[in-house]
Amino acid sequence: MAITVYSQKFKREIDIEQLLSLLGHNSLVDINTKIKNLSKHEKDEIYQDVLCPICLSRGGKIVLESITKQAHFRFDTHNYFCDYNNSKQDKSQKGKLVDFGTNRSGETKIIRELVAKGIEQKIISQQMISEMRKYFYETKVNYQYKMDVSIDALKWFYLLKSFKRRTLKIPDIKFNPLHAQLPEFNWNIAAEIFFINENKNLIEIANNCSLELENTQKLYDKTKKIIENTQGSRVFDVKELEIPYKNTIKLSQFIAFNLAIYTIDNGYPVYLDNSDIVLAFAALLLYISQWNIDLAILKLIEIVKSPEPIDINSGNIIGLNPFYNFEVWANISKIREVAKNSKNGFDLKAQIEAIKEQLRNEHRTNI
Incomplete structure (x- = not known):
């Protein structure tokens, strides 16, 4: 559902109201009547003129306003990775479209007013949101790959993560064939220690993540599902x-925290920093600030201190939370890195058995 399009004729991004006005349809009637009054020739011209504001696909048709949706454009096709592409064949990561104009909850009312203020103060705009979308679209295109992470790689990754605690307890002592002469020597334990010492780098990669990913069953299950589906x-x-x-x-x-965006749960405040609309607003402020937090906060303060919006409906634009399911995909990226560095495959039992045989051979040749 594209709220805005890029018009080749007018050389800018516009919504349906603006397009109809530029085409001379300025009568004081509702939007659906204006759309229905378009001639077939005008509709054909619009179809040839407008482009998707993200992927620049052609062929946009105007869809009438309904009870649940505002008037918008629908394209025959969108390029792969486009956030408007809802084709079952496009299984890539999508941002979460967010309606800044809704006021169904406490946080959306607050953000809606901030967006309206920001637009009237010319700090943010629909054009900026569109540019941010293009930035994320181009990033996806430039860093794409075919999903090649297997479920075996997923299990291997979590197995290596579990070895982290053991690396802190085992001695970093190289195996000596004479060790086997000790009365309680255990070949299985020796092989496991050898494996851990030999794979410390892999274990570190699996556990070294600059993002604070929750090591939960929920994250594992989500990761597994996405790997299978893609x-x-x-x-x-x-x-x-x-x-x-x-x-x-x-x-x-x-x-x-600073705008008191929270709900009450069992008598305690729960801050809604994970809300899609709050994340979308934060991402927009950061994008127009070159991802600099200090600059983004200054813009936030400027918006908050500005006068009440003359028209609250100026905040009725569609934003984007570009980081929907980001933790899961970051997890997959890490699994892929570990898999590429696992030269001996993902079968721990086979590797332990091979190490045991290697250690026994060393023992035999040194008896």
Whole structure:
């Protein structure tokens, strides 16, 4: 559902109201009547003129306003990775479209007013949101790959993560064949210690994540589901967006804490910094501030201190939370890195058995 399009004729991004006005349809009637009054020739011209504001696909048709949706454009097709592409064949990561104009909850009312203020003060605009979308679209295109992470790689990754505690307890002592002469020597334990010492780098990669990912069953299950559903499909490596993501999380928390955006649960405040609309607003402020948190906060303060909006409906624009499911995709990126560095495969039992045989051979040759 594209609220705005790029008009080749007028050389700018516009919504349906603006397009109809530029085409001379300025009568004081509702939007649906204006759309219905378009001639077939005008509709054909619009179809040839307008482009998707993200992927620049052609062929936009105007869709009438309904009870649940405002008048918008629908395109025959969108390019892969476009946030408007809802095709079942496009299994890539999508941002979460967010309606800044809704006022169904406490946080949306607050953000809606801030967006309206920001637009009237010319700090933010629909054009800026469109440019941010293009930025994320181009990042996806530039850093794409075919999903090649297997479920075996997923299990291997979590197995290596579990070895982290053991690395702190085992001695970093190289195996000596004479060790086998000790009365309680255990070949299985020796092989496991050998494996851990030989794979410390892999274990560190699995556990070294600059993002604070929750090591939960929920994250594991989500990761597994996405890997299964996207096998062989084009996706993109989210590690290229790690800094924007981390800064968006920080700014979202700052906004929620300092603007009292919270709900009450069992008598205690729960801050809504993970709300899609708060994240979308934080991402927009950061994008127009070159992802600099300090600059984004200054823009936030300027918006908050500005006068009440003359027209609250100026905040009726569609924003984007570009980091929807980001933690899951960051997890997949890390699994992929570990898998590429696992030269001996993902079968721990086979590797332990091979090590045991190697150690026994060393023992035999040194008896």
